[in-house]
Amino acid sequence: MAAVTKQVSLREAIARHVRDGHTVLLGAQMEQMIPFAAGHEIIRQGRRDLTLIGPISDILFDQLIGAGVVSRVLAAWVGNVSAGVGYCLRRAVEQSIPQPVQMVDYSNFTLALALHAGALGVPFLPTYATLGSELLARNGNLREFPSPVNEEKLVAVRALRPDVAILHVQRADEFGNAHLWGNFGVAIDGARAARQVIVVAEEMVAPEVIASDPNRTLIPGQLVCAVVHEPWGAHPSPVQGYYGRDHQFFIEYHEQSRTLAGYEHWLRHWVYDVPDRRAYLERLGADRLATLTVRQPAFSAPANFGY
Amino acid sequence: MSAPAHTEAAPQPASRYSLGELMVAAAAREVRDGELVFVGMRLPLLAFVLAKRTHAPRAVGLFENGVIRETPAPELLYTMADPPNLQGATWCGSMLEVMGLLQQGRVDLGFLGAAEVDRFGNLNSTWARRGQQNIRLPGSGGACDIACLARRTVVLLKHEKTRLVERVTYLTSPGYGTGNDWRRAQGLPAGTGPAAVITTLGVLRFGADGEAFLDSVHPGVRVEDVLANTGWTLRVAEQLKQTPPPTTAELAVLRELDPNGFWTGVV
Numbered sequence: 001m002a003a004v005t006k007q008v009s010l011r012e013a014i015a016r017h018v019r020d021g022h023t024v025l026l027g028a029q030m031e032q033m034i035p036f037a038a039g040h041e042i043i044r045q046g047r048r049d050l051t052l053i054g055p056i057s058d059i060l061f062d063q064l065i066g067a068g069v070v071s072r073v074l075a076a077w078v079g080n081v082s083a084g085v086g087y088c089l090r091r092a093v094e095q096s097i098p099q100p101v102q103m104v105d106y107s108n109f110t111l112a113l114a115l116h117a118g119a120l121g122v123p124f125l126p127t128y129a130t131l132g133s134e135l136l137a138r139n140g141n142l143r144e145f146p147s148p149v150n151e152e153k154l155v156a157v158r159a160l161r162p163d164v165a166i167l168h169v170q171r172a173d174e175f176g177n178a179h180l181w182g183n184f185g186v187a188i189d190g191a192r193a194a195r196q197v198i199v200v201a202e203e204m205v206a207p208e209v210i211a212s213d214p215n216r217t218l219i220p221g222q223l224v225c226a227v228v229h230e231p232w233g234a235h236p237s238p239v240q241g242y243y244g245r246d247h248q249f250f251i252e253y254h255e256q257s258r259t260l261a262g263y264e265h266w267l268r269h270w271v272y273d274v275p276d277r278r279a280y281l282e283r284l285g286a287d288r289l290a291t292l293t294v295r296q297p298a299f300s301a302p303a304n305f306g307y
Numbered sequence: 308m309s310a311p312a313h314t315e316a317a318p319q320p321a322s323r324y325s326l327g328e329l330m331v332a333a334a335a336r337e338v339r340d341g342e343l344v345f346v347g348m349r350l351p352l353l354a355f356v357l358a359k360r361t362h363a364p365r366a367v368g369l370f371e372n373g374v375i376r377e378t379p380a381p382e383l384l385y386t387m388a389d390p391p392n393l394q395g396a397t398w399c400g401s402m403l404e405v406m407g408l409l410q411q412g413r414v415d416l417g418f419l420g421a422a423e424v425d426r427f428g429n430l431n432s433t434w435a436r437r438g439q440q441n442i443r444l445p446g447s448g449g450a451c452d453i454a455c456l457a458r459r460t461v462v463l464l465k466h467e468k469t470r471l472v473e474r475v476t477y478l479t480s481p482g483y484g485t486g487n488d489w490r491r492a493q494g495l496p497a498g499t500g501p502a503a504v505i506t507t508l509g510v511l512r513f514g515a516d517g518e519a520f521l522d523s524v525h526p527g528v529r530v531e532d533v534l535a536n537t538g539w540t541l542r543v544a545e546q547l548k549q550t551p552p553p554t555t556a557e558l559a560v561l562r563e564l565d566p567n568g569f570w571t572g573v574v
Contacts, residue, residue: 029372029388030371030372030373030386030387030388030402031372031386031387031388031389032372032386032388032389032390032393055402055448056372056448075446076446076447076448076449077445077446077447077448078445078446079444079445079446081385081386082385082386084445085442085443085444085445086445089443089445090442090443093443094440094441094442094443103443103446105433105446105447106447107447107448107449107450107451107452108371108402108406108447108448108449108452109402109403109406109409109410109449109452110452112401112402112403112406113403116403127410128410128455128456128494128495128496129406129410129451129452129455129456130451130452130455131455131481131493131494131495132455132478132481132484132489132490132493132494132495133447133451133454133455133478133479133480133481134433134477134478134479135447135451135479144494152494153493153494154494181399182388182390182393182399183370183372183373183374183387183388183393183399183400184373184399184400184401184402185372185373185388185401185402186401186402186403187401188401189401189403237388238388238389238390240390240393240394241390244389244390245385245386245389245390247385294390298394298395
């Protein structure tokens with residue numbers, strides 16, 4: 001029986017797999033490969049009441065919070081890595097604008113452990129991290145307990161199983177087998193903890209390319225419900241080997257989102273007024289993209305899989 | 308904010324340097340050769356690279372996104388996941404692996420920033436108070452993990468009365484809690500905790516009871532200025548030192564790394 005392709009458009013992937021009330025893992029690879037295109041499509045499709053999960057989500061979480069699609073955030077850090085605070089987060093948490101958002105504060109390690117527990121299929125994993133902190137006191141998914149094997153105190157980090165993980169990768173085949181490289185953050189555990197995975201790829205390749213380097217297949221296709229070909233889908237975050245970080249875009253967002261009116265203008269300009277990523281890229285302009293493309297390729301040495 | 312001209316002879320201190328450069332040099336001296344260091348970004352990253360290029364060439368840098376680097380990145384970094392930090396790295400992998408090394412006790416030193424630091428070195432990066440208003444800040448990131456698990460932590464921040472406070476508004480990352488054996492009582496691993504707070508006015512260290520004291524003042528800074536800008540009655544070392552200014556060799560490296568003062572000019 002021939003395998004069935006999982007390749008769909010981004011619009012279709014979000015429409016099919018991201019529902020109101022879902023918990024969604026985004027930004028698993030930290031500051032690189034953040035699925036901005038997918039996040040913007042979630043906003044355009046008007047999802048509501050989402051719970052976002054991610055360690056350091058940079059400005060994507062801020063944008064989703066400002067757009068009113070989020071009611072809860074499980075994260076270690078929400079803001080703007082280039083500039084500091086996230087103004088939409090502040091408005092939501094401090095003034096309930098556009099709606100209240102419940103923050104469940106993690107540290108990076110405890111969020112990673114929560115997803116690892118989900119990936120292993122166990123209810124919790126132990127750690128010393130957060131002992132003595134207010135994160136432990138206030139986050140109900142972190143519970144102190146006496147070690148069953150010695151006299152120590154430990155923190156039980158409750159497993160998280162996101163409904164959907166959206167992961168940006170360098171290349172994938174049409175069955176969802178995905179190669180990624182660079183730093184992984186919590187992407188590998190996230191892909192296994194999630195009930196469904198949407199892969200967004202810079203490049204589509206033949207299954208033979210994937211099978212030529214199986215160590216780089218960090219997301220096997222069985223875990224994947226949809227694969228989307230979306231070049232530049234992570235802009236303004238970087239994708240190793242494809243494009244760099246658009247630092248200026250983060251600074252501009254910081255300035256424009258300082259006021260509610262400024263953010264709403266930003267949202268219209270970059271999300272609502274563009275039907276898809278292609279239109280977004282046209283708006284960004286070829287000159288700007290040219291400044292971000294790889295100037296000097298640096299290929300790894302090939303690994304010999306021969307026998 | 309420039310420090311005054313400084314003209315002492317040995318070991319060849321630079322005659323003119325910025326406050327940022329002084330802080331980075333002070334932070335670099337906290338790194339010992341061969342150590343495994345949680346680097347962070349901005350000034351701590353510069354400090355780590357400076358240490359590697361001067362007295363600690365065998366120090367290894369660890370980044371929580373899942374990167375180990377033994378050589379400095381070839382370009383200025385805005386974030387630890389910028390492509391120049393990944394190209395030429397020794398290892399790239401998952402956050403959990405890096406945090407595992409930290410929890411095993413293998414990480415010697417971690418650099419941290421914060422909105423507030425208190426008398427016992429506790430840090431807040433979650434909520435700030437401005438007058439009657441509560442301000443939501445980005446949160447812990449990896450700071451709480453590093454503060455719990457690294458052997459030594461060093462904090463860099465601007466010295467203001469609203470930021471060096473008697474007690475943090477929100478305890479994001481534990482220092483010595485309320486002092487004495489608080490860390491042990493919480494269950495935190497032995498032999499961990501804050502080593503220094505490097506501010507824009509001086510360097511604080513911690514006594515055996517876990518309380519901070521002023522260990523050195525930066526050149527041109529008076530003790531009274533430090534005390535007046537600290538939110539509690541700060542103890543002063545019996546033999547108060549002056550923070551050594553950057554040497555000409557350190558400054559040469561720093562200016563090569565940050566020629567326009569992009570990072571060191573904004574403290």
